[in-house]
Amino acid sequence: xxxxRGFGHPALHTLAGAYVLDALDDAxxxxxxxxxxxxxxxxxxxRGLRETTALLGxxxxxxxxxxxxxQVLAAAARTRxxxxxxxxxxxxxxGWPGNRVWRDLAGRRGWLPRVALATAAASLAIAVALAVxxxxxQHRLNGAEERNRQVAAVLTSRDAVLxxxxxxxxxxxxxxxxxxxxxxxxxxxxxxxxxSARSYELWLIGPEGTRPAGMLPPPTHGMTAPMVxxxxxxxxxxxxxxxxxxxxxxxxxxxxxxxxxxx
Amino acid sequence: xxxxxxxxxxxxxxxxxxxxxxxRVARGDExxxxxxxxxxAPSVFGLVRRVVRDPAxxxxxxxxxxxxxxxxAYRFETAKGSAMTWVMTLAHRRxxxxxxxxxxxxxxxxxxxxxxxxxxxxxxxxxxRIDKERxxxxxxxxxxxxxxxVTLAYYSGYTYQQVAGLLGVALGTVKTRMRDGLIxxxxxxxxxx
Numbered sequence: 001x002x003x004x005r006g007f008g009h010p011a012l013h014t015l016a017g018a019y020v021l022d023a024l025d026d027a028x029x030x031x032x033x034x035x036x037x038x039x040x041x042x043x044x045x046x047r048g049l050r051e052t053t054a055l056l057g058x059x060x061x062x063x064x065x066x067x068x069x070x071q072v073l074a075a076a077a078r079t080r081x082x083x084x085x086x087x088x089x090x091x092x093x094x095g096w097p098g099n100r101v102w103r104d105l106a107g108r109r110g111w112l113p114r115v116a117l118a119t120a121a122a123s124l125a126i127a128v129a130l131a132v133x134x135x136x137x138q139h140r141l142n143g144a145e146e147r148n149r150q151v152a153a154v155l156t157s158r159d160a161v162l163x164x165x166x167x168x169x170x171x172x173x174x175x176x177x178x179x180x181x182x183x184x185x186x187x188x189x190x191x192x193x194x195x196s197a198r199s200y201e202l203w204l205i206g207p208e209g210t211r212p213a214g215m216l217p218p219p220t221h222g223m224t225a226p227m228v229x230x231x232x233x234x235x236x237x238x239x240x241x242x243x244x245x246x247x248x249x250x251x252x253x254x255x256x257x258x259x260x261x262x263x
Numbered sequence: 264x265x266x267x268x269x270x271x272x273x274x275x276x277x278x279x280x281x282x283x284x285x286x287r288v289a290r291g292d293e294x295x296x297x298x299x300x301x302x303x304a305p306s307v308f309g310l311v312r313r314v315v316r317d318p319a320x321x322x323x324x325x326x327x328x329x330x331x332x333x334x335x336a337y338r339f340e341t342a343k344g345s346a347m348t349w350v351m352t353l354a355h356r357r358x359x360x361x362x363x364x365x366x367x368x369x370x371x372x373x374x375x376x377x378x379x380x381x382x383x384x385x386x387x388x389x390x391x392r393i394d395k396e397r398x399x400x401x402x403x404x405x406x407x408x409x410x411x412x413v414t415l416a417y418y419s420g421y422t423y424q425q426v427a428g429l430l431g432v433a434l435g436t437v438k439t440r441m442r443d444g445l446i447x448x449x450x451x452x453x454x455x456x
Contacts, residue, residue, distance in 0.1 A: 014438050
């Protein structure tokens with residue numbers, strides 16, 4: 001990697017060409033994107049040069065094998081979309097269609113039966129929205145900043161994967177997992193409301209036993225703020241049960257969510 | 264941008280309003296997605312194939328890109344550029360990611376960076392395959408160094424450091440030629456952004 005630090009903005013500006021050609025390494029790309037965020041003329045130039053490179057791309061069009069069409073359409077039909085949080089995602093950075101984080105996260109994909117495992121790129125959208133929710137509603141809490149830092153660490157880890165699954169009593173759970181840090185970020189939206197004496201409790205359930213991972217906070221605009229659970233072990237599932245509001249040491253009710261984590 | 268703004272066409276040959284289709288795709292419209300596929304798949308596949316080369320991997324990457332469109336169509340914003348550019352930007356990044364991770368894996372295993380084919384051949388091969396007359400003409404109007412810098416990065420997926428090594432010129436020269444080469448192309452092709 002060649003550092004361009006120390007040459008100041010003029011040197012950064014000249015990277016616009018290499019940037020739109022995707023010819024920068026991650027570090028230089030990040031520096032350039034930070035620069036563009038403060039430089040309207042650079043942004044304008046990047047847009048024009050991107051339109052130009054797209055024409056270079058379309059100029060070498062080649063009809064793909066016919067079977068690919070059926071494959072892609074079938075895969076789309078069973079792949080969950082990520083309509084959430086588009087607005088928040090747009091705040092995430094100047095590097096349309098994605099910033100460096102977006103790019104770092106891209107490329108991990110696949111799905112489990114009946115479970116949409118979207119790219120972690122998409123997770124960023126949700127994550128940013130969740131972080132925004134938590135920042136705006138919980139800034140008064142001392143622990144919020146540390147929690148947000150942990151959330152961000154998981155979401156920006158290079159091995160982050162996103163899993164979503166329906167909750168049996170209604171709503172959708174979203175888990176972003178980083179194998180490397182053995183942490184998950186959990187959030188849910190659209191959960192069924194509970195009487196005040198009851199709360200949802202999160203669990204890690206696997207060969208190492210059933211460990212409580214915290215009470216879900218009450219939802220804001222239908223969405224629970226992200227929770228971080230550490231110490232995820234091989235073979236763990238993420239479980240959610242309805243418990244007395246103060247929480248339980250072991251689940252007392254059948255789970256409303258039991259989500260296997262990818263190995 | 265006129266005739267260049269939306270290179271895709273539907274199977275029936277009608278011009279494609281890709282931005283409007285993406286808005287429908289963002290709402291889960293599978294029929295719209297089919298139309299998007301027909302409109303953009305040749306451009307996506309052609310570019311990915313140029314960069315990735317291996318046919319099977321090119322198909323994989325193309326499928327990834329199309330599914331990414333399906334999942335994240337809501338991200339597209341008209342104000343930031345044309346829809347086709349958004350698609351091609353995504354396609355190029357995915358293709359380059361694939362090439363670089365393959366390079367990294369190969370480098371780890373072999374610990375030997377085998378030089379690629381002669382860069383001048385690569386640049387000329389790129390030019391040969393380009394069937395859009397105007398693009399070809401505009402690329403031909405660049406200096407040799409501009410053209411090689413742009414095509415090695417864009418069609419072969421090299422970083423600017425690698426391009427500098429292949430061409431035997433200074434890093435600063437390469438990044439400058441990439442930028443002024445693209446600016447000249449932009450003006451030659453009448454891009455308005």
